[in-house]
């Protein structure tokens with residue numbers, strides 16, 4: 001899956017003996033052609049003797065027998081070069097799950113395009129030996145969507161609907177509908193406002209009981225809902241990216257301590273999607289599709 005350039009190959013020599021032992025077992029795969037003239041791949045470390053491989057396996061299995069949660073070799077992982085193919089594959093899966101959570105058009109190709117940046121973000125001023133558990137990212141945002149919802153009618157008795165107002169040329173003050181959602185503090189709000197004709201300042205008002213509002217004949221409610229939803233989804237995507245980095249760092253830190261676990265399933269990593277956003281604003285609308 002991943003290939004490294006020849007100049008980086010020496011760093012592989014630093015990988016633990018166990019990892020070398022594993023790669024020794026995969027030697028036949030190294031010769032595979034993957035669209036490049038270079039035969040060097042991740043974990044294509046120098047061959048180790050059968051004896052070394054056996055010793056490494058013995059250490060691992062002995063540690064597993066004792067229930068050691070970190071049975072592998074302890075090592076410092078400071079960049080993507082320190083990850084094995086399997087570990088890189090895990091990072092790729094996590095990033096793909098992160099993208100799929102909010103992007104309906106997510107593809108392996110898109111994940112491929114961003115995986116290098118993801119790995120760089122993981123190791124940005126961080127290594128597997130950085131002190132302390134990295135704090136879990138918190139979901140915190142405020143989004144707002146606003147659309148034109150109608151007009152204030154100056155002659156309600158003469159204008160039965162908004163088209164009369166528009167044709168008259170006198171009913172020019174627009175009514176805006178603004179919806180906002182905030183996670184912390186939790187809040188879902190819908191406000192109506194209009195610009196004061198004298199000061200130009202926007203002021204909110206209660207539409208109940210007012211006879212002078214002519215509502216727009218457009219799908220303004222739907223537009224408002226879609227705009228709010230799409231802004232929420234883009235915030236969730238941002239949160240998911242931080243969460244993916246956090247999840248990856250937890251895993252890499254454990255690998256550095258000798259863990260051989262691949263962590264939780266991608267589906268259990270807490271990535272939030274469109275459905276979560278729809279549920280959150282269901283109180284405002286009945287959630288009937290988009």
Ligand SMILES: [Zn+2]
Pocket residue numbers: 152153154155156159164165166168171214
């Ligand atoms: Zn009017």
